[in-house]
Amino acid sequence: MAIRVLLVDDDIELLDIARILLQQTDPDLEIVVSSSVKDALEKLENEEFDVIISDYLMPDSSGLDMLEALRAAGDNIGFVIWTGHSKEEVxxxxxxxxxxxxxxxxxxxRRQFSAIRDIIQNVSKKKSAIKPQTIKQETASKFIHKLSHDVAGITHNIIGYATLLEEENNPDYMKGIGRLLTKLNDRVKTAVSEIDNGELND
Structure with missing residues (x-):
């Protein structure tokens, strides 16, 4: 699957060189270019990207302003600052x-874009690994209904044993409660495993 990269720099010639060299290092990269932060933000509203590579200073704004706006909006897209400024504070x-x-x-x-290609792939993998799972509402509703039914049945029986214990201190009733608590724990573990394994995903 192609990794979509948004290159942002006000140097048009450098954008063209960067696009060509990146695609030469990895033909599977899909490169889109923007010459301003404003244009980049408009593209981000209408298209999906995996990684942004942005210059630091541009006439209309800065790469850091764009980064700050994206992170403030909760956007976890991969972001690489690529610039000639080496100030430590930046x-x-x-x-x-x-x-x-x-x-x-x-x-x-050529050497630098080979390194940038590796960075793009690493960032894309890292971001993909933490993407939230999406679950169909109908599937989630059925899952919750089934889990609630199972848990309710077990807890109802635990209450039943507890009621019997109030009337008679019988060790068998305590054993029954213990078995039901184990069953409840196993059911919850199964539910967690189903979620972790992506069984509820689209």
Whole structure:
């Protein structure tokens, strides 16, 4: 599956070079370019991307402003700052805002874009691994109904044994409660396993 990358830089020629070199390093990368933060944000509203590679300073805004806006909106998209600015405070701020990597522009573009390709793949894998599961409402409703029914049946029987214990201190009643508690624990573990294994996913 192609990884969609949004390249953002106000240097049009550099954007073209970056697009060509990245696609040469990995033909499976789908590269889209933007020459301003405004244009990039408009593209992000209408298209899905896996990773953004953005310059730091641009005429209309900065890559950090875009990063901050995305993170404030809860967007966990992969974000790489690629810039010629090496000031320590900029590096620290970008990482604190949630950038995944900070890369200084170099002279050996072929070598650098090979490294950027690896970074893109790593960021994409990391973000994919933490994407929330999506569950159909109908499937979730059936699952909750079944779980509620099972748990209610077990707890009802526990209450029954507890009522008998109030009337007669019989060890068999305590054993019955113990068996039911084990059964309840197993049912909850099964439910958690079904969710973890993605059995409720679309």
């Amino acid at each position: 590096v620290i701020k970008s990482l604190n805002l949630g950038a995944d990597y900070y890369i200084l522009k170099g002279e050996d573009y």
